[in-house]
Amino acid sequence: MKMLLLALALGVAGIFTGPAAQAQTSLIQNAPARRVLSLNGSWNYIIDPYENGFYDYRREAFDKSATGKGGYYDNAKPSTAQEPELIEYDFDHSAALQIPGDWNSQDPKLLYYEGTIWLKKSFKITPTAGKRYFIYFGAINYESHIYLNGKKLGMHQGGFTPIQYEVTGKLNSGDNFVVVKADNTRHLDAVPTINTDWWNYGGITRDVYIAEAPETFIVDYKVQLAKDNMSQLAGYVQLDGTGKTGQSVTLNIAEAGIKQILKTDGDGRATFSIPAKKLKLWSPQSPKLYAVSLTNGSETVQDKIGFRTIQTKGQDILLNGKSAFMRGISIHDENPLIPGRARGEGDLRMLLTWAKELGCNYVRLAHYPHNEAMLRLADEMGLLVWAEVPVYWTIAWQNPATYQNAETQLSDLISMGKNRASIVVWSVGNETPLSDPRLTFMTNLVKKARALDDTRLIAAALELHRTPDNVIHVDDPLGEFLDLTSFNEYAGWYWGGKPSEITKYTFDIKYSKPVFISEFGGDALAGYHGDAETRWSEEYQESLYQNQLKMLGTIKGLRGMTPWILADFRATRRQHPVYQNGFNRKGLISSTGVKKKAFYVLQEYYRQQAAKYDGGK
Numbered sequence: 001m002k003m004l005l006l007a008l009a010l011g012v013a014g015i016f017t018g019p020a021a022q023a024q025t026s027l028i029q030n031a032p033a034r035r036v037l038s039l040n041g042s043w044n045y046i047i048d049p050y051e052n053g054f055y056d057y058r059r060e061a062f063d064k065s066a067t068g069k070g071g072y073y074d075n076a077k078p079s080t081a082q083e084p085e086l087i088e089y090d091f092d093h094s095a096a097l098q099i100p101g102d103w104n105s106q107d108p109k110l111l112y113y114e115g116t117i118w119l120k121k122s123f124k125i126t127p128t129a130g131k132r133y134f135i136y137f138g139a140i141n142y143e144s145h146i147y148l149n150g151k152k153l154g155m156h157q158g159g160f161t162p163i164q165y166e167v168t169g170k171l172n173s174g175d176n177f178v179v180v181k182a183d184n185t186r187h188l189d190a191v192p193t194i195n196t197d198w199w200n201y202g203g204i205t206r207d208v209y210i211a212e213a214p215e216t217f218i219v220d221y222k223v224q225l226a227k228d229n230m231s232q233l234a235g236y237v238q239l240d241g242t243g244k245t246g247q248s249v250t251l252n253i254a255e256a257g258i259k260q261i262l263k264t265d266g267d268g269r270a271t272f273s274i275p276a277k278k279l280k281l282w283s284p285q286s287p288k289l290y291a292v293s294l295t296n297g298s299e300t301v302q303d304k305i306g307f308r309t310i311q312t313k314g315q316d317i318l319l320n321g322k323s324a325f326m327r328g329i330s331i332h333d334e335n336p337l338i339p340g341r342a343r344g345e346g347d348l349r350m351l352l353t354w355a356k357e358l359g360c361n362y363v364r365l366a367h368y369p370h371n372e373a374m375l376r377l378a379d380e381m382g383l384l385v386w387a388e389v390p391v392y393w394t395i396a397w398q399n400p401a402t403y404q405n406a407e408t409q410l411s412d413l414i415s416m417g418k419n420r421a422s423i424v425v426w427s428v429g430n431e432t433p434l435s436d437p438r439l440t441f442m443t444n445l446v447k448k449a450r451a452l453d454d455t456r457l458i459a460a461a462l463e464l465h466r467t468p469d470n471v472i473h474v475d476d477p478l479g480e481f482l483d484l485t486s487f488n489e490y491a492g493w494y495w496g497g498k499p500s501e502i503t504k505y506t507f508d509i510k511y512s513k514p515v516f517i518s519e520f521g522g523d524a525l526a527g528y529h530g531d532a533e534t535r536w537s538e539e540y541q542e543s544l545y546q547n548q549l550k551m552l553g554t555i556k557g558l559r560g561m562t563p564w565i566l567a568d569f570r571a572t573r574r575q576h577p578v579y580q581n582g583f584n585r586k587g588l589i590s591s592t593g594v595k596k597k598a599f600y601v602l603q604e605y606y607r608q609q610a611a612k613y614d615g616g617k
C-alpha cells in the first residue's frame, strides 16, 4: 500500500508542472544601489536528481507547490534521538558552492548535471520597523523555487533575468535562512528550448542580496533623452507604497544644472519632459556619465547615467546624429579561464577589456540577458551594446505560455537596461526558422519591445538562404518589422569551400535599412598551425577573417558587425575529440586567454574603420 501511494504520488509529480511563474513585484530599478545585505558567498548544497527535497514525509506526497512543511526547504536538523520522522539530509554538513557561480564549474561531478540542486544560506539581519525588505537574485538558471525560513516566496522561470520577492514581515530579527531549489532541466516549451550551442550552466549565477527600502519608496525610474532629441530629457519616476500619491520627488543632475521637483499622480507616478541643452553626450569615444539623484523624503537613489540618441536614417545608423560604424564582437556570459559563468565585475571587466583591445566600440551580449553589472561596465568603458533574449533557434511558437515567458524575459531585460546609454539595440531573437506562427510570435515581441522603449533600435538575427549562383538572399519577412537588416552568415565554415572562395558570394538584400552582420566566424584551436586550407588551424581562421572582411566590404549599407565570438566557450554539442573537446573554438581568444591570429586581422580592420568614422578613437 505504501509503495502504491508513493507510485501514485510520483505519477502526479511527473505531470504536474507547478504553478505558472508567479508574478513578482515590479523589479526595483538599480537595486544594488539601495541599502543591501549581500547573501553572496558560501551556500550549502544538496544534489537532488529525484526531487526528494519536495517530499513531504508527513503526507507521503511529492508536493511541488510545497507551501507546507516537509521538504528540504525546512532546513531541518537531524539528530541521533528517536524522532517521529527520520531526517535524511543536513545542509549545515553539506558541501558549499560559491555564489554567484554556476555549479558545473565548481564540482567535477556536476559538469554535465541537469536537474535539481537545493542551496541554503543562513544569515542574520535585524529588520527595522517601518522599512520594507526585498530579496533579490540577479539570475538563477532555469526554474527556481525560493523559500525563506521554510515558507515559499515563489517560483520563477528564466535563467538570465532578476528575481525579486518582498519579504517585509517575513524576516526574523536575528537568524534566518533562505533555501533555493534551482533546476536547470531543459524543456521543449521553455525559452530557450532544449537545443542551444552554449553550456547549460545551473545554479545561482549572479548576486544575491536583501534590499531595504522605506515604506513608500522609489521602485522604478527612467531618466533618458526623449526619442531622437538631443536636448530634451524624458522619463518617469514610480513610487510604491501606501503614501505614493501626491508626493514630491526631486530629480537632480547637478553637473548639468538640472533640478526639478516632480509630483506623483494617483498611481504614484510622475512623468517628466525637461529641456537639457547643455548635456555632454555619451559616446564610445567619450563615455560621459552624469551623477543623477532622485529624492523622495528621506530616500535618495543615486545612479550614473549617460545621454545619447540612436536612430537610423535610410541605410545609416546615427549616434548622436552622427553616422556610426559598429565595430563589434559577440560575447557569451562566460569566463573561458574558469571556464564557467562570469561571476562578477572582475570577470566581466576582463571580457570588455579584451573587446576594447580588439578596437571595438560595440558588443553583442549574446544570446540572453547578461549581468546588470556588465551593462554598467559597458556604460563606463564606452561600449555600445546589443542586448538579447534567448529566443533561439526553434521555440514552441504556438504555445501561449512560451510566448508569455519570452515576453516576460524581454520586459525584464528592458526594465533592467533602460537607463543604460550603452544599450542601443534590443534583439528579440536569433536564427528563428521561418513559419507563420514564428512570424506572429516574433512580431508580437517586436511590438512589445517598441511599446516598452521607443528610443532604441529593434533587431534580431534574421534567416537567410543561398542559391546555386552563390547569391545570399536576405528576405526573411521579419526584416520588415526591424530597424536593422541583421543576420548571421557562415561562409567559409558551415557552407563548405575554402576561405579563399568566400569572396565568390554576393548579397541580395530585400530591405533598404542599415545592414549588420550579427555573426560570422570559424573554429581554430589556438596553437594548432597549418595553412589557410587546414581546418581548425589558426591560419584557416585568419584567412577566413581576411576574406570575410573583403566580401562584407561589398555590401551596400554595411553599418557594422559582431563576429562570432570573442573567446572560446563551452558547448556540449562540440565533441570533436582533438579540436573541440566540449568547446566552441570560434573565439578570437582561446580558453587559456591566448589571442589567435584572426584577432589581429579584425583589430587592424577596426583600426581602419575607427580612422574613417571616429578620428581614430
Ligand code: GCB
Residues within 6 Å of the ligand: 197, 367, 430, 431, 488, 519, 564, 584, 586
Ligand atoms: C550560430 C549561433 C551561435 C553558434 C554559432 C556556431 O549561428 O547563433 O549561437 O554558437 O552559430 O558556432 O555555430
